Amino acid sequence: MRICVIGAGYVGLVAAACFAEMGNRVICVERDPFRVARLARGEVPIHEPGLEPMLKAHLASGQLSFSQHLAEGIVQAEIIFIAVGTPSGEDGSADLSHVLAVAAALAERLNHTCIVVDKSTVPVGTGEQVAELINAGLDQRGKPFRIAVASNPEFLKEGSAIDDFMRPDRVIIGCDDPVASEVLRRLYAPFLRNHERLLCISVRAAEFSKYAANAFLATKISFINEMAGLCAPLNVDIEEVRRGIGSDTRIGTHFIYAGCGYGGSCFPKDVRALIRSAEMAGVEPGILRAVDARNALQKTLLFQALSEHFSGYLQGCVVALWGLAFKPGTDDLREAPSLVLLDALLAAGVTVQACDPVATAAVAMLYPQAVEHGQLRLSESPYNVVEGADALVLVTEWKQFRQPDFARIRGLMRRPVLFDGRNIYDAQQLGELGFLYRGIGRPGFGHCMARAAC
Numbered sequence: 001m002r003i004c005v006i007g008a009g010y011v012g013l014v015a016a017a018c019f020a021e022m023g024n025r026v027i028c029v030e031r032d033p034f035r036v037a038r039l040a041r042g043e044v045p046i047h048e049p050g051l052e053p054m055l056k057a058h059l060a061s062g063q064l065s066f067s068q069h070l071a072e073g074i075v076q077a078e079i080i081f082i083a084v085g086t087p088s089g090e091d092g093s094a095d096l097s098h099v100l101a102v103a104a105a106l107a108e109r110l111n112h113t114c115i116v117v118d119k120s121t122v123p124v125g126t127g128e129q130v131a132e133l134i135n136a137g138l139d140q141r142g143k144p145f146r147i148a149v150a151s152n153p154e155f156l157k158e159g160s161a162i163d164d165f166m167r168p169d170r171v172i173i174g175c176d177d178p179v180a181s182e183v184l185r186r187l188y189a190p191f192l193r194n195h196e197r198l199l200c201i202s203v204r205a206a207e208f209s210k211y212a213a214n215a216f217l218a219t220k221i222s223f224i225n226e227m228a229g230l231c232a233p234l235n236v237d238i239e240e241v242r243r244g245i246g247s248d249t250r251i252g253t254h255f256i257y258a259g260c261g262y263g264g265s266c267f268p269k270d271v272r273a274l275i276r277s278a279e280m281a282g283v284e285p286g287i288l289r290a291v292d293a294r295n296a297l298q299k300t301l302l303f304q305a306l307s308e309h310f311s312g313y314l315q316g317c318v319v320a321l322w323g324l325a326f327k328p329g330t331d332d333l334r335e336a337p338s339l340v341l342l343d344a345l346l347a348a349g350v351t352v353q354a355c356d357p358v359a360t361a362a363v364a365m366l367y368p369q370a371v372e373h374g375q376l377r378l379s380e381s382p383y384n385v386v387e388g389a390d391a392l393v394l395v396t397e398w399k400q401f402r403q404p405d406f407a408r409i410r411g412l413m414r415r416p417v418l419f420d421g422r423n424i425y426d427a428q429q430l431g432e433l434g435f436l437y438r439g440i441g442r443p444g445f446g447h448c449m450a451r452a453a454c
């Protein structure tokens, strides 16, 4: 099939490369000319395992190309995917300006019948709005056809996006037009050969499903974090509780790890957008508000714990951070818990030595002054950053941090203190090695957890 993907971000690039992998001819349209130039040279502007070789192979074969010009991308397309960003607006609602700008441009330029598919995460009713905009434009230009607009929300996870796209748990097609539904079913059939998990539902239900899925996962995380807050006053270790409840198949083991909060380009903004949708519908989103508030609080806990540990005297301390990206496997820093901690530490006069396998360049661009003045030192070596540190804080649980040489680390640090923001370490082992160890919701985490529970 001939496909156009609009937007070469985390979702658009992965979708374009994977559709090309299945033998489709894909043009990916991106408005940023620098990004287009880099992509055309085979340089991938984001960190996503497996993406670069796939992209290079299909650039070379001619199955995949990039363009800055919408007209070039859509000229022969049977299916056009909109995969542009939908960031949080000022009031928390999804900012639809990019999606609607694409719809307006399509209204002006489409000269043939095709299917427009919204892959961006958008509030219920957006598909109808996009269809109205495009078809009104076609009517105005006297075009004798109408465009079907479908919703195909994306469920890939950054860090395993290629695998998620090539072998999805399920594909949701929201489409009220049976002919368009059938075309999309054929497009996705090769991705679902081992198990038929294609769900055809209404456009509105598809749009809502994406928000409901993300809000549910965010709720699980905030729930376990609230339970972690209760652990200090009740003198319980959240890790034992996690194992205790995770073995119940109705609860499951996923998304019940206590930690320093969720970040990324989806959960925070999607929860906020759903809150706003509920408010506009006159429904009180009590659970969603609590999820969002708990997460905001959770992101401050590591700083509070450090502050308590140093009795408020943080100025002049050296703190090592392991992990800056919002989660392992990506360089994405959007709403990352590390940034909340970094802001607080820098404001308190702490010297921060931070390490991340792929995100240090992006962090350097966010904090140019702190880097220039030596208050923020960035490295890709976990051992370099612990040298002379008064505390080590694990923020993002990259594999490289899972089993480090703690004896070496102890020798390098000024004080062997470890705050584990993802509860990945063995408290007993670290205690035996002479570390003061603190995990979230684990014994000794301190009063800040107890206060957070109130």
Ligand SMILES: NC(=O)c1ccc[n+]([C@@H]2O[C@H](COP(=O)([O-])OP(=O)(O)OC[C@H]3O[C@@H](n4cnc5c(N)ncnc54)[C@H](O)[C@@H]3O)[C@@H](O)[C@H]2O)c1
Binding pocket: 006, 007, 008, 009, 010, 011, 012, 029, 030, 031, 032, 035, 083, 084, 085, 086, 098, 101, 102, 119, 120, 121, 122, 154, 155, 156, 157, 158, 265, 266
């Ligand atoms: N990142 C994820 O893990 C993920 C997962 C599922 C769904 N989503 C959703 O998918 C959508 C895209 O997310 P993303 O992370 O890929 O965003 P992104 O910000 O990484 O990429 C969006 C790209 O679209 C480009 N763009 C914007 N307007 C354009 C236009 N008019 N023409 C051409 N290009 C244009 C931008 O320059 C940017 O490169 C969002 O709605 C997001 O919520 C994201």
